[in-house]
Amino acid sequence: MELVLGKITINKISFGSQTKVKDGTLFINRDELMSHVAIDERLDSIDLQLARPGESLRIIPVKDVIEPRVKVDGAGGIFPGFLSDVKQVGNGRTHVLKGTAVVTCGRIAGFQEGLIDMSGPAADYSPFSQLNNIVLVLEPKEGITRHEHEEALRIAGLRAAAYLGEAGKDQTPDETTRYSLIPITAHANNLPKVAYVKMLLSEGLLHDTYLYGVDVKQILPTLIHPNEGMDGAIVSGNCVSACDKHTTYHHQNDPVVEDLYRRNGKDLHFVGMIVSNVNVRLADKERSAEYAAKLVGLLGVDGAVITEEGFGNPDTDLMMLCKKIETLGVKTVLITDEYAGSDGLSQSLADGTPEATAVVSVGNANVILELPAMERVIGHLESVEVIAGGFSGGLRPDGSIAVELQVVMGATCQLGFSSLAARAR
Amino acid sequence: MKKIRVVHYINQFFAQIGAEDKAHVPPEIKKGALGPGILLQQLLGNNAEVVATVFCGDNYYAEKSEVASREIVTMVAKYQPDILIAGPAFNAGRYGIACSGVCHAVANKLSIPVITGMFKENPGIEIGRGLYIIETANSAAKMKDALTMIVRLALKLVNNEEIGAPEEEGYFPRGIRENYFAEKIGAVRAVDMLLLKLAGEPYKTEYPIPSFDRVPPSPPVIGLKNQKIAIVTSGGIVPKGNPDRIESSSASKFGEYSLAGLDKLTAASHETAHGGYDPVYANQDPNRVLPVDVLRQLEREGVIGKLHELYYATVGNGTSVANAKKFGAEIATRLKKAAVSAVILTST
Incomplete structure (x- = not known):
């Protein structure tokens, strides 16, 4: 399997009469994009706004972030199981509008949507503050359930991203990268063999992830090709805390996959990727950890990177995976964030195991940020007091806010997307 | 100067x-x-x-x-x-x-x-x-x-x-975790660390896993029918309107609420303040998280002596262990004073 990813750099976004890319600018036909999204009868109203890096602008509550991509060549299409047939993806050629994203926003679906500031202190913590964002403000019809609400928002975001991605189809990319694994039988030299084990949140109750359209609550851990995520095979339906949920954008741009590919054949052999789930019952956790460890064993690797999604309850899955995989003699490194209290003095994780000797920390999510008022707000600012990481009194009359880092989209992404870290002091 | x-x-x-x-x-x-x-x-x-x-x-x-x-x-x-x-x-x-x-x-x-x-x-x-x-x-x-x-x-x-x-x-680690921006992103640091670990070379974990205190379960309660039983939850069930404004995550407090005269909880009387799970089912029927209905029934049937007239609730979502310990100690003190002999703890 080989995927050529063609990156078309977008420096500017603007509304225009036709949706197209010209000289690094993405022009968007507003009405056409809206009509693509408006077909969902569960939505009451749709608004479309643009957010550019450096603007005095706060977007809240944000549910998901999705990168516009298009399949140029090869089987299947973007977001298989949702917008395309369930053909296997990850082969051929895909174009990306790099530097842009679709952001879904609107009345709160769960408790745990987040915030993106396009400038100011919070912008240092969110990778999405550096993107030209096409923001969909989606309000649900009265009377629909929260689960319908979540699904409507999820699909609307995917539709908008796929629609915009089409504009890159006939463009010549500014940069192309080839992604392919070396067949396991061809691993001749003595470089260490490495696998990637990725936990996907699947606790139900608005904490879900989809693989080819399948709710991963229902799956046993499975082997996937790292290219499949690049074509949208993994979709977030997750309303867990903003800082450490994997948005669909993160799944499309998994930095662990990227770095293992970068070193493939030089420092290590990247053998493959296993996705596991995070269910709530102990028996489900045991079964999934056992099953994922077994797959690691079958791959015959020397080491594995294990990444977490969510916190608290999923800490148990992370530690189970670590223990069971280490027991097989496979060396592990874990990526997690911390909940050490706003003063940093509390115990950071809800669970631990002595085998977890190599842990990368992507930051303490409880740290309090003081954020100035912004000239413009997209969405509902008042939700800042009820989203996870917000608190009563956090919103001041002048529009400035005090919140935990937890509310900032992608701030402590446990795929290791950013450089934020925590250390002992 | x-x-x-x-x-x-x-x-x-x-x-x-x-x-x-x-x-x-x-x-x-x-x-x-x-x-x-x-x-x-x-x-x-x-x-x-x-x-x-x-x-x-x-x-x-x-x-x-x-x-x-x-x-x-x-x-x-x-x-x-x-x-x-x-x-x-x-x-x-x-x-x-x-x-x-x-x-x-x-x-x-x-x-x-x-x-x-x-x-x-x-x-x-x-x-x-x-x-x-x-x-x-x-x-x-x-x-x-x-x-x-x-x-x-x-x-x-x-x-x-x-x-x-x-x-x-030259100081002892103060037990404080501090955020900073590292030179490399987390994913690259993880692969770096894995390569060192695989090569048997020294590496430094960024978070040493602490040893966890395991609480041994108490012996079973003998003679339930003579005992006063309390319920305590980290599932965020509070009187409607969340009077103490307990946070949906990272709770800084717990609440003490009366069950006097309540035969069960209802969607009109109680709700959850918890931000870590879908609240739909808990709000429909708060007894699902704080089982007052069943305990009242057991009280009537004489299986338990009495349901304690106060219950305690907090939100166990992103709440620091330090705060949780503090809440636990304070709640335990109040329960002991009220001569409660056993407690049912419900989570989510």
Whole structure:
């Protein structure tokens, strides 16, 4: 399997009469994009706004972030199981509008949507503050359930991203990268063999992830090709805390996959990727950890990177995976964030195991940020007091806010997307 | 330039009052440097001055630490110091505990930087969580080394300079986790670490996993029909409107609510404040998380003696272990006072 990813750099976004890319600018036909999204009868109203890096602008509550991509060549299409047939993806050629994203926003679906500031202190913590964002403000019809609400928002975001991605189809990319694994039988030299084990949140109750359209609550851990995520095979339906949920954008741009590919054949052999789930019952956790460890064993690797999604309850899955995989003699490194209290003095994780000797920390999510008022707000600012990481009194009359880092989209992404870290002091 | 004002805390022994026989003396403050303060002043140089030395008997502090701390804070405040330096206490246990106690009290009340030093086995380290404590040798023979390190870090603290890692500055890790931007992204750091681990080379974990305290389950309750049973939840079930405004995540408080006259909870009377799970089902029927309906039935059937008329609720979502421990201890105290003999804890 080989995927050529063609990156078309977008420096500017603007509304225009036709949706197209010209000289690094993405022009968007507003009405056409809206009509693509408006077909969902569960939505009451749709608004479309643009957010550019450096603007005095706060977007809240944000549910998901999705990168516009298009399949140029090869089987299947973007977001298989949702917008395309369930053909296997990850082969051929895909174009990306790099530097842009679709952001879904609107009345709160769960408790745990987040915030993106396009400038100011919070912008240092969110990778999405550096993107030209096409923001969909989606309000649900009265009377629909929260689960319908979540699904409507999820699909609307995917539709908008796929629609915009089409504009890159006939463009010549500014940069192309080839992604392919070396067949396991061809691993001749003595470089260490490495696998990637990725936990996907699947606790139900608005904490879900989809693989080819399948709710991963229902799956046993499975082997996937790292290219499949690049074509949208993994979709977030997750309303867990903003800082450490994997948005669909993160799944499309998994930095662990990227770095293992970068070193493939030089420092290590990247053998493959296993996705596991995070269910709530102990028996489900045991079964999934056992099953994922077994797959690691079958791959015959020397080491594995294990990444977490969510916190608290999923800490148990992370530690189970670590223990069971280490027991097989496979060396592990874990990526997690911390909940050490706003003063940093509390115990950071809800669970631990002595085998977890190599842990990368992507930051303490409880740290309090003081954020100035912004000239413009997209969405509902008042939700800042009820989203996870917000608190009563956090919103001041002048529009400035005090919140935990937890509310900032992608701030402590446990795929290791950013450089934020925590250390002992 | 204005001189940095330092107040130095020492015990009766270093203040040359006396040894064990004088360990009961109450705190006293004297202008200028005293005992090891003379050397401290030399090391501080011309930019800082030991304006006063406060001293206290180790036993006095140990027996009346709260009173002693208050007295010491009042004395120290009069000198308007920029920093308090305590000890170093080396391996003297009571002295170490006093140094940490005084540092905490002064930092809390006067909001100035504080620093002390002691040997790694000194019990003062345990209660000094959050403080800068320089690691010293086990005896005062190494006074100069200890004070040199203390002065180096003390000046950085007063001047608001960036403080390096514990091993660079010579202090015990304070148990504080601090965010910073690393040179590389987390994913690259993880692969780097894995390659080192695979090659058998030294690597440094970014988060040492602490050992967890496991609570052994209590023995079963005998004779339920004569017992008063309470319910406590971390599932966030609160009276409708969340009167105490318990946070949906990172709870800073718990609530105490009455069950008097309630046969069961309803969607009209109660709801969840918890932000970590889909609230639909808990809001439809709050008994799903806080089973008042079933407990009332068991009460009527005589299976349990009585349902305690108060229940306690907090939100266990991103709530720090330190806060959870504090809530647990306080709730347990109130339940014991109310002669509750068993508790059902429900989560989510």
